[in-house]
Amino acid sequence: MLSLQNQRQPKTSALVDDYEISDTVLGLGINGKVVQCTNRRTKQNYALKVLLDNEKARREVDLHWRVSGCKHIVNIIDVYENTYSGRKCLLVVMECMEGGELFQRIQDKADGAFTEREAAQIMHEICAAIDYLHSRDIAHRDLKPENLLYTTSQPNAILKLTDFGFAKETFTNDTLQTPCYTPYYVAPEVLGPEKYDKSCDIWSLGVVMYIIMCGFPPFYSNNGLAISPGMKKRIRTGQYDFPDPEWTNVSQSAKDLIKGMLNVDPSKRLRIQDVIRNKWIAQYNAVPQTPLCTGRMLKEGEETWPEVQEEMTRSLATMRVDYDQMQIKALDKSNNPLLTKRRKKIEEIYGTNATARN
Ligand SMILES: Nc1ncnc2c1ncn2[C@@H]1O[C@H](COP(=O)(O)OP(=O)(O)OP(=O)(O)O)[C@@H](O)[C@H]1O
Numbered sequence: 001m002l003s004l005q006n007q008r009q010p011k012t013s014a015l016v017d018d019y020e021i022s023d024t025v026l027g028l029g030i031n032g033k034v035v036q037c038t039n040r041r042t043k044q045n046y047a048l049k050v051l052l053d054n055e056k057a058r059r060e061v062d063l064h065w066r067v068s069g070c071k072h073i074v075n076i077i078d079v080y081e082n083t084y085s086g087r088k089c090l091l092v093v094m095e096c097m098e099g100g101e102l103f104q105r106i107q108d109k110a111d112g113a114f115t116e117r118e119a120a121q122i123m124h125e126i127c128a129a130i131d132y133l134h135s136r137d138i139a140h141r142d143l144k145p146e147n148l149l150y151t152t153s154q155p156n157a158i159l160k161l162t163d164f165g166f167a168k169e170t171f172t173n174d175t176l177q178t179p180c181y182t183p184y185y186v187a188p189e190v191l192g193p194e195k196y197d198k199s200c201d202i203w204s205l206g207v208v209m210y211i212i213m214c215g216f217p218p219f220y221s222n223n224g225l226a227i228s229p230g231m232k233k234r235i236r237t238g239q240y241d242f243p244d245p246e247w248t249n250v251s252q253s254a255k256d257l258i259k260g261m262l263n264v265d266p267s268k269r270l271r272i273q274d275v276i277r278n279k280w281i282a283q284y285n286a287v288p289q290t291p292l293c294t295g296r297m298l299k300e301g302e303e304t305w306p307e308v309q310e311e312m313t314r315s316l317a318t319m320r321v322d323y324d325q326m327q328i329k330a331l332d333k334s335n336n337p338l339l340t341k342r343r344k345k346i347e348e349i350y351g352t353n354a355t356a357r358n
Pocket residue numbers: 026027028029030031032034047049074094095096097098146147149162163164165
């Protein structure tokens with residue numbers, strides 16, 4: 001159930017009255033196409049994402065809209081609720097990110113032109129987006145290369161995070177949203193551990209930073225199959241290294257930061273506050289200008305890049321499921337008397353499996 005508080009309402013007028021939809025496809029995702037559209041009055045170009053209107057889509061739009069004010073998050077301009085061939089759709093008009101994906105831009109740089117300091121600046125921008133979200137108790141849960149886009153192809157372009165399809169409010173627990181539950185009386189910590197969802201974003205930050213520094217991922221499957229059992233084990237046990245020669249000149253501070261973000265235990269993993277306070281991020285202007293081999297390695301691995309993306313997508317999906325289950329277990333084990341009382345009441349109403357619904 002979505003809170004109506006502060007929730008903006010989509011327009012019910014026809015989108016085509018205000019925007020002309022073009023044939024230019026900006027990107028493809030599991031939820032459909034993102035196409036270019038043009039404001040009829042201002043002639044400005046925008047990106048249009050079409051979603052089938054359902055509860056999941058409403059949540060995506062609501063959360064994305066709420067955090068649209070952040071400089072490092074793709075801005076939502078307008079949302080329409082229109083019907084096409086009898087199907088209700090949500091039409092999301094966003095700023096058009098003409099600069100394309102982060103890793104394409106790094107790959108396009110001349111060999112040796114990309115330095116550790118630039119890498120730190122990029123991480124600083126991505127961390128600003130995650131900090132904005134986490135401080136508002138929202139976890140993105142789908143932070144991956146293709147969701148990091150540049151405003152333009154100019155040198156001063158801004159890097160922004162998009163795609164809130166898996167975003168989640170970290171203090172809302174569906175299991176407790178029953179008529180007998182009054183949220184105003186309950187302290188946030190009573191609602192259960194919210195750390196798992198946020199720690200998923202920190203793991204992604206660690207993987208993205210690793211790739212930014214060297215041009216290949218920390219975990220990959222040996223047999224070419226996306227997320228093989230071996231790869232899953234390596235992720236779970238934190239088996240990755242910093243091989244030579246790509247990592248030889250990279251600073252120890254950068255490696256330590258990655259280690260902190262890829263800690264296998266989500267409760268020991270760094271939090272976004274630790275990350276943004278880390279010297280390598282906070283004082284990115286003082287990071288050494290050591291040339292990195294990222295561009296060359298990305299070029300060399302161009303053919304396998306779709307697999308790298310696929311693997312990260314699957315790893316995140318696995319992690320979301322695992323963490324949701326850990327969260328439910330942690331809730332079940334909680335000794336908090338108020339929670340126990342509520343759980344008993346829920347069980348009286350819905351039966352014994354009620355607390356496992358999510
Ligand atoms: N505002 C934008 N400007 C330009 N291109 C965009 C914009 N938003 C999305 N795209 C492109 O469209 C692709 C798909 O968008 P998005 O990730 O939002 O859709 P999705 O269906 O949720 O995808 P996914 O499969 O990643 O979950 C992006 O990877 C990107 O290439």
